Amino acid sequence: GKFSFKEKSRDKFVSCLSSSSLPNNEEAVVDSSPSVLVENDSAEFPRDGDLIRLESGNDLRNTGSKGFKQTTRRSSLVAKQVISIQTALSLGFISQLWVDTTSWLVLVVDVKPSLLSGECERFLLKDIVRVGDVVLVEDEAVLDTEFKMVGLETLVGYRVVTPGGRNIGKVRGYSFNINSGIVESLELDSFGVTIIPSSLVSTYRLQVEDIMEVLEDIVVVHEDAASRKQRLTKGLWDAQFGSEYSDVEELENSSDRRRQRRSNRKKRDLDDDDEWDIFR
Numbered sequence: 097g098k099f100s101f102k103e104k105s106r107d108k109f110v111s112c113l114s115s116s117s118l119p120n121n122e123e124a125v126v127d128s129s130p131s132v133l134v135e136n137d138s139a140e141f142p143r144d145g146d147l148i149r150l151e152s153g154n155d156l157r158n159t160g161s162k163g164f165k166q167t168t169r170r171s172s173l174v175a176k177q178v179i180s181i182q183t184a185l186s187l188g189f190i191s192q193l194w195v196d197t198t199s200w201l202v203l204v205v206d207v208k209p210s211l212l213s214g215e216c217e218r219f220l221l222k223d224i225v226r227v228g229d230v231v232l233v234e235d236e237a238v239l240d241t242e243f244k245m246v247g248l249e250t251l252v253g254y255r256v257v258t259p260g261g262r263n264i265g266k267v268r269g270y271s272f273n274i275n276s277g278i279v280e281s282l283e284l285d286s287f288g289v290t291i292i293p294s295s296l297v298s299t300y301r302l303q304v305e306d307i308m309e310v311l312e313d314i315v316v317v318h319e320d321a322a323s324r325k326q327r328l329t330k331g332l333w334d335a336q337f338g339s340e341y342s343d344v345e346e347l348e349n350s351s352d353r354r355r356q357r358r359s360n361r362k363k364r365d366l367d368d369d370d371e372w373d374i375f376r
Contacts, residue, residue, distance in 0.1 A: 182235040
């Protein structure tokens with residue numbers, strides 16, 4: 097399809113949009129100017145098109161406006177140091193990301209002076225200028241914004257279940273667009289603990305479209321979501337048992353097998369007692 101580009105000189109961003117997605121073939125530009133989060137549902141991020149840095153002339157870089165590939169994982173930001181461009185001072189380390197589960201946008205970033213302790217401060221994801229070995233923001237003023245955290249969730253560690261009560265796993269992380277904040281998929285495993293390496297537990301990807309709602313510490317997905325999840329890694333547990341199921345399903349199957357063995361053993365014991373009764 098055809099694409100249209102329109103430069104916005106102030107921020108040196110261009111919007112790359114498919115002409116088929118524009119009404120009456122009109123061109124559209126994403127406004128990347130900073131704004132203050134007043135209400136939870138008032139924070140708007142661009143959904144149509146990806147922001148790309150216009151470095152020089154017509155040199156478009158596919159790494160995105162923040163110097164990072166556009167789709168990134170939560171784990172790629174957590175624990176990174178945040179640096180002010182104006183003063184070169186450290187604002188702390190990223191300790192948490194907050195997601196609006198109504199719009200499925202990453203909106204708020206938590207920073208602490210130390211990875212282990214310290215008072216938490218917050219800024220908007222859109223205040224990030226560039227991501228590399230460290231995260232760059234314009235200045236310390238990004239921490240002055242006040243936030244209403246109603247409706248925002250951390251997601252990690254949340255149980256993933258179907259309306260019928262089937263356990264799909266737990267949220268280990270998620271992937272999102274670093275420019276727009278749009279969450280694209282969840283990463284699941286058996287425990288929902290990010291420090292457990294994926295080499296030990298099998299991990300799976302589940303698209304956001306499969307999610308019905310988020311309750312307290314629970315993500316409810318469609319009944320057939322389990323059949324659509326995609327394996328990312330195969331942990332040692334699956335390698336040992338040669339199972340094509342998730343760790344959670346394997347554990348459930350193991351429990352069922354143990355219950356069946358106990359039932360069979362009890363039945364055999366009763367049969368043996370009946371046989372001995374013949375001779376009594």
